[in-house]
Amino acid sequence: MMPLASFATGESIGGTLIQRLGDEKLPVEGVIITVSQDGNEIGSGDSGADGKWEIPVPGAGIYQVSLDTSTLPEGVALTDPDKEALSDVKVRDGQSKKVIFPLGEGVVSTVSMYQRVGALFIAGLKLGAIIALSAVGLSLVFGVTGLVNFAHAEMVTLGAIAAYFFHASALGPRWPLVIAIVPAVLVGAGFGWIQERSLWRPLRNRHTGLVAMMVVSIGLSFALRNLFLIIFGGEPRAYPDFAGQPPIEILGISMVPKQLLTIAISLIVLAGVGIFLQKSRAGTAMRAVSDDADLAESSGINVNRIILITWTLAGGLAALGGTFFGLNEAVQWDMGFKLLLLIFAAVVLGGLGTAYGAMVGGFIVGVAVEMSTLIFPNELKTAVGLALLIVILLAKPQGLLGTKERIG
Numbered sequence: 400m401m402p403l404a405s406f407a408t409g410e411s412i413g414g415t416l417i418q419r420l421g422d423e424k425l426p427v428e429g430v431i432i433t434v435s436q437d438g439n440e441i442g443s444g445d446s447g448a449d450g451k452w453e454i455p456v457p458g459a460g461i462y463q464v465s466l467d468t469s470t471l472p473e474g475v476a477l478t479d480p481d482k483e484a485l486s487d488v489k490v491r492d493g494q495s496k497k498v499i500f501p502l503g504e505g506v507v508s509t510v511s512m513y514q515r516v517g518a519l520f521i522a523g524l525k526l527g528a529i530i531a532l533s534a535v536g537l538s539l540v541f542g543v544t545g546l547v548n549f550a551h552a553e554m555v556t557l558g559a560i561a562a563y564f565f566h567a568s569a570l571g572p573r574w575p576l577v578i579a580i581v582p583a584v585l586v587g588a589g590f591g592w593i594q595e596r597s598l599w600r601p602l603r604n605r606h607t608g609l610v611a612m613m614v615v616s617i618g619l620s621f622a623l624r625n626l627f628l629i630i631f632g633g634e635p636r637a638y639p640d641f642a643g644q645p646p647i648e649i650l651g652i653s654m655v656p657k658q659l660l661t662i663a664i665s666l667i668v669l670a671g672v673g674i675f676l677q678k679s680r681a682g683t684a685m686r687a688v689s690d691d692a693d694l695a696e697s698s699g700i701n702v703n704r705i706i707l708i709t710w711t712l713a714g715g716l717a718a719l720g721g722t723f724f725g726l727n728e729a730v731q732w733d734m735g736f737k738l739l740l741l742i743f744a745a746v747v748l749g750g751l752g753t754a755y756g757a758m759v760g761g762f763i764v765g766v767a768v769e770m771s772t773l774i775f776p777n778e779l780k781t782a783v784g785l786a787l788l789i790v791i792l793l794a795k796p797q798g799l800l801g802t803k804e805r806i807g
Contacts, residue, residue: 411495412464412488413453416446418475418502423655424729426450426642427475427502431467436460445470449642453495462488466500478503517652519769525658525727526741527765528665532720533738534745534757535672536591536713542689542752543709545609546599549616551717551742553623554587555735558718559725560631561586567639576640576726584718591714595707620736627732635729661723668719669758672712676754681708689752740781741768744788750801759799764788 412434416427426449433443434454441462446452456462465484468477477483478501490496537551564571565579598619602612646653676682687695688705696702717735724734731737745764749756764784771783791799 409455410458410490410493411453411455412462412490412498413451413495414498414500416450416452416500416502418504419478420504420646423646424637426637427472429470429472431470432500433465433467435463435465449637456490459490459492459494462490464488464498471502474504475502476504477501514652516770516773517650518654519772520766521652521654521658521662523766523769524762525661525765526769527762528662528669529720529724529727529761530738530741530745530765531669531758531761532665532723533717533735534742534749534761535669535754536716537742538746538749538752538757539685539689539709539754540713541746542754543685543692543706544599544603546616547609547613549613549739550594550619550623551713552735552739553620553627554590554714554717555721555724555738555742556624556627556732557590557735558583558587558721559730559734560627560721560732561718562722562725563631563636563638563730567636576638580719580722583722584715587718587721588711588715591710591712591717592707594714595710599710600703600706624733624736631730631732633732635731637729638726641726657726661727665723668716672716672754673758681705685709741765741784744785748788748791748798750798753798753800756798756800763799 416430418425418427426446428446428448428450430446430452431443432445432452432454434441434456436456441456442454444452444454463484463486466477466482468483471477482501485498485500488496488498533551533555536554537548540546540548540551562576562579562583565574565582566576567573598615599612602615607615641657644655644657646655648654676686684695684700684705685708687698687700688702692702695705721735724738728734741764742761745760746757747760748763749758749760764787767787768780768784771780775783795801
C-alpha cells in the first residue's frame, strides 16, 4: 500500500492547513507561512493544493512561525486570532515539527436555524449510512456465531486503506475512486473469508468458548491496528478525487455532493442486503442459522458454509463503510476504532443479531449524534449518542427490532 514511514533526514517545520466547516475538512492552498528566529527570517513557503507546507530550518532550536492572514482565501479565517503567530516552537535534532493553525469560516455566520438544522440532519444521515453499512456485518456475524467481534473496526479501516491504495498510492494503479471502491470491497470480503477459514472456524472446531474468542478478536484488533500504523503511517490522507468539494444548496440547505452520494449508495446497498436476506436461499439459510443453528443443521443446511458467506458479506460491507468514512472524513490508521463505539451502539439499539435493527439503529445514532450539536458542544456528541442508547434500552431492553426471550 504505502511505503513504511520514513525517518526525518533534517530539521524542518511544517503542517497542513485545513479549514473546518462543521464535519467538512477542506485543504487551504496558497497561504504564506514564515519561520523566524530571534527576529531574523529563516524562510517562508506557501501551502500546496493539499494544504501541506514545510520549511527547512538550520538546526534544533526555538523558532517563531507566523501565518500571513492577507493571503487566506475569501471565506477563510483563523478561528483564534491569537494563533496568527506561534512563538516558542521547539524543534529537536532530526525532527520535522508539525504545527497547527486553526482555520474556519471567515465571515460572521448568518445561517438561519432552518439551514443549520437541515445541514446537521444531512450530516447525520451521512454518518448514519456509514454506521449502518458497518454495523450490519457485525450484527450478522453475532447472529450466526454469537461472537462479538472487536476486530470489525479494523475491517472498516482495511476497506478505506485499500481504496486509497488503488486510488492514490504511488505504488497502486491510481484508478478513479469510483472504480477503486470495487477492489477495496473485494479485499474486505476476502479478508472476512480468510478470517473465518483460518481463525474462527478452527477455534469453533476446538470448542473454544465465546468469551475466549472475543478476547482473541480484541488481540487481533490491536495487532491489525498497529500493522496499519506501520504500513500506512500516522498522517491522515484524503481521496484526491473528492477533496475540497464546494458545497451546493438544495431547498436552501447547504450540503456537499459526496454526502448525498454516500447516503444514496448506502441506501441502495442496504436495500440489496435486505432483498438478499429475504429472497435468496443463502439469505433464508442465514436467518435460519441465526434463529437456531442446531435446528438449521438438522434441516440439511450447511452451517459452516452459511457462516463463511456471512463473514464474507460482513467484510465487504465493512470495507464499503470504511471507504465512505474516508471519503467524508480522512483515511487514518485508526479510523475504524474511532467509529467502533457508534457501531456497537447501532447494533445494540436496533436489536442484537438483526440486520434490519442494525440498519435502523445506525441511522438513528448518526442523526442523534449530529443533531445533538445544536445543544451540546461538538466534543460531547458521541456521548449523546450513547446516552440515547441507554434511554431506549431502559424502555425496550431487547432493542428496537429485537425479540423478547424467556430467561430461566
